[in-house]
Amino acid sequence: MKVVPRKYKLSSFAYKGWKFFCITKRAQIKEVDVLSTRIVIKIGSSSLTGVEGGLNREAIAFFAREISLLRAKGHEVLLVTSGAVAAGFREIGYPFRPKLLHEKQAAAAVGQALLMQAYQQAFKDFDLVSAQILLTRSDFLSRKRMNNAGMTVEELLRQQIIPIFNENDTVSIDELKFGDNDMLSALVANLVKAQHLIIITDTDGVYTADPRKHPNAVRFERIDEITEEIYALAGGSGSAVGTGGMRSKIEAAKVATRGGVPVYVGRVSANGDLDAAVEGHGPGTYFDTHLSSLPMKKQWLGFMSTPLGTVHVDHGAEEALVHGGHSLLPVGVRRVEGSFHAGDVVEVLGPENKVLGRGIVNYDDEQLRIVQGLPSGEVVGKIGPIHRLEVIHRDEWITLYM
Numbered sequence: 596m597k598v599v600p601r602k603y604k605l606s607s608f609a610y611k612g613w614k615f616f617c618i619t620k621r622a623q624i625k626e627v628d629v630l631s632t633r634i635v636i637k638i639g640s641s642s643l644t645g646v647e648g649g650l651n652r653e654a655i656a657f658f659a660r661e662i663s664l665l666r667a668k669g670h671e672v673l674l675v676t677s678g679a680v681a682a683g684f685r686e687i688g689y690p691f692r693p694k695l696l697h698e699k700q701a702a703a704a705v706g707q708a709l710l711m712q713a714y715q716q717a718f719k720d721f722d723l724v725s726a727q728i729l730l731t732r733s734d735f736l737s738r739k740r741m742n743n744a745g746m747t748v749e750e751l752l753r754q755q756i757i758p759i760f761n762e763n764d765t766v767s768i769d770e771l772k773f774g775d776n777d778m779l780s781a782l783v784a785n786l787v788k789a790q791h792l793i794i795i796t797d798t799d800g801v802y803t804a805d806p807r808k809h810p811n812a813v814r815f816e817r818i819d820e821i822t823e824e825i826y827a828l829a830g831g832s833g834s835a836v837g838t839g840g841m842r843s844k845i846e847a848a849k850v851a852t853r854g855g856v857p858v859y860v861g862r863v864s865a866n867g868d869l870d871a872a873v874e875g876h877g878p879g880t881y882f883d884t885h886l887s888s889l890p891m892k893k894q895w896l897g898f899m900s901t902p903l904g905t906v907h908v909d910h911g912a913e914e915a916l917v918h919g920g921h922s923l924l925p926v927g928v929r930r931v932e933g934s935f936h937a938g939d940v941v942e943v944l945g946p947e948n949k950v951l952g953r954g955i956v957n958y959d960d961e962q963l964r965i966v967q968g969l970p971s972g973e974v975v976g977k978i979g980p981i982h983r984l985e986v987i988h989r990d991e992w993i994t995l996y997m
Contacts, residue, residue: 633752634665634791634873635856637675637780641797642863643710644681648692650713658795659717661869662757666723670873671752673787674725675760675780676714682706703764714759724756729763735782735899741891745786777847782898785854788888792851792858793872794844799862800880801828801841817881821849850898852884853995889993896953897993902942904933904960906986913945916952917994922985923954925974928967935960943987945996952994954987 638658645651662672680699683706684692693699711727718725728747734740751758760783762776777794784792804812818825829842841860848858859872861879871877889897908916912927923943935941941956956963963986966974971984 631669631671632791632873633671633673633787633789634793635673635675635780635784635787635789636662636793636795636869637776638677638795639776639797640677640681642795643676643678648681648685650678650682650709652713652717655713656717656720658863658869659714659721659723661863661866663718663721663723664867664870665873666721666757668870673748673752673758673760673783673789674714675776675783676710677761677776678710679703679706679761679764682709700765700767707761707764710761711759718757725759726751726756728758728760730760730779731763731767735895736901738891738895741786741895741899745891748787777843778850781847781851781854781856781858782894784851784856785889785894785898786891789856791873792847792856793863793869794847794858794860795863795869796841796844796860797862798841799878800860801825801845803828815880817883818848819883821845821852821882848882852882853886853889853897854894855884855886855888857884858882893993896940896955896991897995900940900953902933902953903939904931904935904941904956906931906941906943906956906963907948908943908945908951910946913951916943916987916989916992917996920989922989923987923992924971924984925963925966925969925986926971928963928986931960931963931967933960937962937982941987949996951996952992954992956987957981957983957985 642658643651643654662674665672680702681692683704684698684702686705686709687702689698689702693702707729711725714725728744730744734744748758760776760779762779780792780794783789798806799814801815801818802809802812803815806812806814826842826845829840829845844860848860851858859877859879859881861872861877863869863872863877868877872879875881906923906928907930908923908927909929912923915921915927916923929946933941935956936959937957939956940953942953943951945951958966958981962978962981966977969977974984975981
């Protein structure tokens, strides 16, 4: 089966009982296979706005052209954009990017409309239609709202429309905390089970040191594991109009790769750069993953839920959870922190205080304190009949330590 982009005319005629289809357009048509690659592209504020704020419409037109080339190849493209605050603060009369939350929200209210208008006009030149989807962190905390968002996105893609995501800055209350939308792009990539996440930034990847200060710094071509040493290489925000730095991009890469989505972080500034990034030879850093995509429940559990307590475990329990694929039993629990009930999400830490993962706990915190460290045969005698013996069942657990 083949897909015909909107700008081409599909005609049909019958001959001897058979129905034939033909495509007519002045330019030569390249047939596109329906089994396309799903790509999430994140563009930051510094790539879309001027040094002193305001939209750079030439840059938006450039990205629209680059995305249109991916669409012409048959790829499904979803866009995560920043830039609402940066686009709006000059229009609203602020001389500099605002610092106060209510000023940021006001600037975003003006800038979001300008941003979407600019995207729609740019994509229209390539006969592409776009749709706005505004999300907050609280939307990802609700599995029902996540499912609804996922169904909406699938329908938009089925209709060959480009979904454009942004944080709903006007109602966000935690200082617009997605971090220039790097984490939002990772959550979206996991939500739609993308094959690629492309994070476009104003530097060409991750270096051994800040290349602006250290000319001899070497770029990482590929990163197989995100370690503390990789985190230590990341600095702060790179520009005056953005809120994200390389560290937020590395954190986003960790979430995406854990969900089975490989990530590219780098510059897209010349014709063909975006296609090169997708094909594996872009001017940036690739974060590889060997993991498969996660079910919706595991995505929610690992990246969107709010842990209400902490459970510390011993070496044996760490091995069983992280490498053995087993459930957590009371005997492996060493310490309990926080107040929670059965059915809540808790975070599990190993003997060296490293976060191992999250799970849905089957005990109230008071019950767990009583039975921590006990063999299974002694648990019922201490607290009476229980629904499940496991502290966290393996089906309700996600490993975050890699």
